[in-house]
Amino acid sequence: MILVDPASKLVMVHTAVRQKPSEDASYAELLTMWLNVVAQLGK
Amino acid sequence: MRPFTARRQAFRFLRARPARSRKTWWGTIAIFDEVFTSRIVRRAATPWLFKRGPEPAISYTFESKRFTIADYLSRNPTTGLLIAKDDTILYENYQYGRSDHDRFLSQSMAKTITAMLIGIAVAEGKIKSIEDIVSTYGLGNSEYGRTSLRNLLHMASGVAFSEAYDGKDDVAQLGRDLLAEPGKDPVASVAQFNTRVTPPGSKWHYASSETEVLGLVLRAATGEPVANYLSQRIWQAIGTEADASWAIDSTGQEVTFCCFNAVLRDYARLGRLLAYDFCPARSADSHSLEFAVR
Numbered sequence: 193m194i195l196v197d198p199a200s201k202l203v204m205v206h207t208a209v210r211q212k213p214s215e216d217a218s219y220a221e222l223l224t225m226w227l228n229v230v231a232q233l234g235k
Numbered sequence: 236m237r238p239f240t241a242r243r244q245a246f247r248f249l250r251a252r253p254a255r256s257r258k259t260w261w262g263t264i265a266i267f268d269e270v271f272t273s274r275i276v277r278r279a280a281t282p283w284l285f286k287r288g289p290e291p292a293i294s295y296t297f298e299s300k301r302f303t304i305a306d307y308l309s310r311n312p313t314t315g316l317l318i319a320k321d322d323t324i325l326y327e328n329y330q331y332g333r334s335d336h337d338r339f340l341s342q343s344m345a346k347t348i349t350a351m352l353i354g355i356a357v358a359e360g361k362i363k364s365i366e367d368i369v370s371t372y373g374l375g376n377s378e379y380g381r382t383s384l385r386n387l388l389h390m391a392s393g394v395a396f397s398e399a400y401d402g403k404d405d406v407a408q409l410g411r412d413l414l415a416e417p418g419k420d421p422v423a424s425v426a427q428f429n430t431r432v433t434p435p436g437s438k439w440h441y442a443s444s445e446t447e448v449l450g451l452v453l454r455a456a457t458g459e460p461v462a463n464y465l466s467q468r469i470w471q472a473i474g475t476e477a478d479a480s481w482a483i484d485s486t487g488q489e490v491t492f493c494c495f496n497a498v499l500r501d502y503a504r505l506g507r508l509l510a511y512d513f514c515p516a517r518s519a520d521s522h523s524l525e526f527a528v529r
Contacts, residue, residue: 194344194506201321203506205499207339208313209331212400218311221297225307228295233320 200234267340268480274462276479283474288323315499338496345495346446372455377426387445393433396442418485443492450491461489475501
């Protein structure tokens, strides 16, 4: 997954091996971390 | 890239393990482009290099507990994690024996790449308009053939296609058609999904088949393999440091809904291109992305 915040030019690349392409709980934690990356580094 | 014999051996190996273990699956993904026949996406002659910045102390709260990035990595099957801000890498880490030299399998990131190439083909006049219907590009009389590129880009064709990831769904059938031997013609494979359940453009429904159709349109419109088009229009232009690869079916067509492989920093270069909305001239560092996507 490539997450991009155009405003701050932050990019996060995440690769993982999961049983299924979408595992909701795992994505929830990844997205939570990403939002904190943007909040803390995006200024 | 190993020949088809290796592909046959790989499928025999996997078939012998119906209760596929995570360890086995990890091994397959780690060498995906060695197991499945792939086409190289050539890197830039001279790579554009990221700067390095101090590693930040990132923390986050999840399920009422406080975690760090190290905690995240210990809790998740992450093989690679990279954080960059514009031209500077702030964090880069690999697990499970992977390194910055390994290509990582993209599942659906490949869909974004395919969509970007459709946009470039439109800009170059090779595709007249995203309002064109698929049959304009010689892809037959089917429901997908009667669907516009716009509706495929929006995943709103209205054609029934299931993705439950249970091994019995339509995406599993598509994958078997294209990646298992003896292999099926991709046009025939996507044409088997031919039941329109909603009017085109009326409902979003995630369907890998729609990106596969876009890949076929791209090949027909540009007259060259998708991997080559990607290399010439994007991969070399953003200064990639390593060759990428894209799995191909038995006809030599890239499996465009998935199966793209690249090193982590090149995915970050692609992400940076997206951050600049394809307009690198906006970059403060005029040397960082000196190219123009036509």
